[in-house]
Amino acid sequence: MEKQSKIFVAGHRGMVGSSIVRKLKAEGYTNLVLRSSSELDLRDQAQVRNFFSAEKPEYVFLAAAKVGGILANNIYRADFLYENLMIESNVIHQSYVHKVKKLLFLGSSCIYPKLAPQPLEEKSLLSGYLEETNEPYAIAKIAGIKLCENYRRQYGCDFISAMPTNLYGPNDNYDLQTSHVIPALLRKFIEAKENNSKSVVVWGTGAPLREFMHVDDLAEACFFLMHHYSENEFVNVGTGKEISIKDLAVLIGKLVGYNGTVEFDTTKPDGTPRKLMNVNRILGLGWKPVISLEAGLKRVIEEKPLKTSI
Numbered sequence: 001m002e003k004q005s006k007i008f009v010a011g012h013r014g015m016v017g018s019s020i021v022r023k024l025k026a027e028g029y030t031n032l033v034l035r036s037s038s039e040l041d042l043r044d045q046a047q048v049r050n051f052f053s054a055e056k057p058e059y060v061f062l063a064a065a066k067v068g069g070i071l072a073n074n075i076y077r078a079d080f081l082y083e084n085l086m087i088e089s090n091v092i093h094q095s096y097v098h099k100v101k102k103l104l105f106l107g108s109s110c111i112y113p114k115l116a117p118q119p120l121e122e123k124s125l126l127s128g129y130l131e132e133t134n135e136p137y138a139i140a141k142i143a144g145i146k147l148c149e150n151y152r153r154q155y156g157c158d159f160i161s162a163m164p165t166n167l168y169g170p171n172d173n174y175d176l177q178t179s180h181v182i183p184a185l186l187r188k189f190i191e192a193k194e195n196n197s198k199s200v201v202v203w204g205t206g207a208p209l210r211e212f213m214h215v216d217d218l219a220e221a222c223f224f225l226m227h228h229y230s231e232n233e234f235v236n237v238g239t240g241k242e243i244s245i246k247d248l249a250v251l252i253g254k255l256v257g258y259n260g261t262v263e264f265d266t267t268k269p270d271g272t273p274r275k276l277m278n279v280n281r282i283l284g285l286g287w288k289p290v291i292s293l294e295a296g297l298k299r300v301i302e303e304k305p306l307k308t309s310i
């Protein structure tokens with residue numbers, strides 16, 4: 001990838017895409033092709049075909065997706081499956097048709113079977129049943145991996161896939177119904193502090209274990225993989241460290257400066273009990289994350305994501 005190469009970052013307004021754009025700009029890449037979803041509907045085959053014919057990007061970061069937390073995944077099941085399948089099929093196929101030099105597809109750690117051995121190794125893909133709440137999203141992301149693998153096998157396309165762990169950072173979604181746990185808890189604790197509320201409600205039992213990575217670490221990994229990795233196998237991207245939802249709530253409460261109590265709403269789902277990535281493959285390639293959970297959360301809080309006084 002040269003500094004003048006034409007690079008399409010699909011999903012540049014999202015948390016991942018915007019972080020990749022910041023990284024590319026910081027590295028001096030100037031020829032970025034960016035389209036908002038109102039300018040280019042990636043679910044629409046004709047629009048994507050016309051876009052690729054007109055722009056002919058040389059490199060593609062496929063960070064566009066319909067994403068959401070445990071509740072949204074479970075409620076909008078058809079939308080998560082259909083929209084993600086369409087986006088991936090359209091962008092990956094047109095990248096093949098228009099001879100894109102390299103494409104990086106972004107998936108998710110939820111592609112792994114619910115009961116796969118932990119930490120999750122890349123080889124566990126398709127070795128068992130998926131977690132029920134996010135099965136549609138996972139099926140779509142698995143299809144994306146398989147598209148990349150098979151366009152490489154059949155047509156020799158240099159298409160690679162990275163599977164990030166749970167992410168947080170700038171441009172996250174803070175809507176309590178559709179967000180992931182970190183933005184949800186940041187919002188709940190910040191607002192509870194401002195309103196002097198006695199307690200904060202955390203969904204589930206607090207027992208599930210999750211791994212979290214700041215999105216700027218993921219953007220570094222994507223940049224690294226785009227330069228140094230061209231294999232058929234997809235690559236996990238994570239920190240290799242996990243924390244319980246209860247401890248996460250305590251940590252966020254401490255960082256926000258909240259002094260009340262935490263209640264658990266066990267009518268809400270826990271989701272998968274544990275989701276920790278084995279990151280040996282990417283460590284072996286020579287990349288590692290640098291932002292600790294505490295440092296990353298502090299950074300996000302300092303950015304005042306809710307535009308409040310805290």
Ligand code: GDP
Pocket residue numbers: 068069070071110134166176178179180181182184185201202203204208210245268269270271272275
């Ligand atoms: P998941 O990793 O796919 O399960 O997605 P989430 O980030 O939405 O949820 C992770 C865990 O955090 C689950 O066990 C949730 O039940 C728990 N959790 C606790 N409080 C919240 C909350 O306010 N919002 C969300 N989304 N999850 C929460």
